[in-house]
Amino acid sequence: MSQQLEEATAVRTRVRREFEERFGAPPAHVARAPGRVNLIGDHTDYNDGFVLPMAIDRAVWIAFRPRDDGRVVLHSLDFDETASFELDDGRKGDAGWLEYVRGVVWALGTAGHRLTRGWEGVVAGDVPVGAGLSSSAALELATARVATALADVTWEPTVMARLAQRAENEWVGVNCGIMDQLISAAGRAGHAMLIDCRSLGTRAVPIPASAAIVVLDTATRRGLVDSAYNERRAQCEAGARWFGVPALRDVDPATFAARSSGLDEITCRRARHVVTENARVLAAADALARGDVAAVGTLMNESHASLRDDFAVSRAELDTMVSLARAHGACHGARMTGAGFGGCAVALVEAGAAGEFARDTARAYEQATGRRPAVYVCSASPGASLEA
Ligand code: GLA
Secondary structure, eight states, X not given: OOHHHHHHHHHHHHHHHHHHHHXXXXXXXXXXXXXXXXXXXXXXXXXXXXXXXXXXXXXXEEEEEEOSSSEEEEEETTTTEEEEEETTOOOOOOOTHHHHHHHHXXXXXXXXXXXXXXXXXXXXXXSOTTSSSOHHHHHHHHHHHHHHHHHTOOOOHHHHHHHHHHIIIIIIOOOXXXXXXXXXXXXXXXXXXXXXXXXXXXXXXXXXXXEEEEEEEOSOOOTTHHHHHHHHHHHHHHHHHHHTSSSGGGOOHHHHHHHGGGSOHHHHHHHHHHHHHHHHHHHHXXXXXXXXXXXXXXXXXXXXXXXXXXXXXXXXXXXXXXXXXXXXXXXXXXEEOSSOSSSEEEEEEEGGGHHHHHHHHHHHHHHHHSOOOEEEEEOOOOOOEEEO
């Protein structure tokens, strides 16, 4: 058994065991929803563009059973804390992780799926929190899985992802796009997912057996990510207005080249990133589908340069990690991934050398920066699921 499979099994076993200890009976169900890593296509989702993420083999698990009253009681093993709320309490709180659960319950209610009975359970996960691997989307989609089981609502990944995004935007107050929620809901084992963030159409793209996806956490976190993220969104919207289109998705590279000289420099750079990144995502999906990992790697490298130079969301440690990863003979390409400003890089490497790559790159990074990175060799996993 691989080490990660053992760890995932351990989390699942832990929530079941803890549930039995607390409630004196086995859970009715266990819900699971994965974190994600984005192979290419960052800051494109909120521009109605394209992304190519995969769900990873790290997830949030919730063991639960219904209650007879209208209360939700949840014990978090990771935060070592029991928290609760009444289903009909529509006031937002500041209870940290619980607000993601409350937000999803609220969002389902706005869509006509009001829960009438509460539930109780145990939650735990192995998606590192705050690393940019979407532990919050995983918690949201695991909650949606719980709620749909209790309310007897059909699980429709796209609908649930939209509702989870609504919870994050309107309840938690983070203005994210759709990528994290949709891949956590709709991931497919062994595949990355090309997502059209306007139509929400998806195309599963197999990851060749010869390639491994390695996530390299720089062990840097940056505050104020929200304000920088919102600023980038506003700059993109200004760019779309200037081109007279609903979103930058509607600007192709030729139109951009012909007309962009009239834009102010910052807006021009931001828009150029989005326009070129969308083209790279589509090219990378095709290259991956035909097994051309060298071409995917080159596109990943170009993506990093664009995020660093035009979109200005990288930082020194991410650039260092990416350079060290690329210097390894087994690496096809590497880039920062997710919102940026800190967190993780992702590398596409030869499967047979993934362990050695992970060790060597981690050591080189620690020598260069004095920070100890976490490194995860990830396999692409299925989206949110429910087991008896
Ligand atoms: C965060 C957001 C996503 C997306 C990425 C950048 O992860 O939650 O919606 O915008 O940043 O690609």
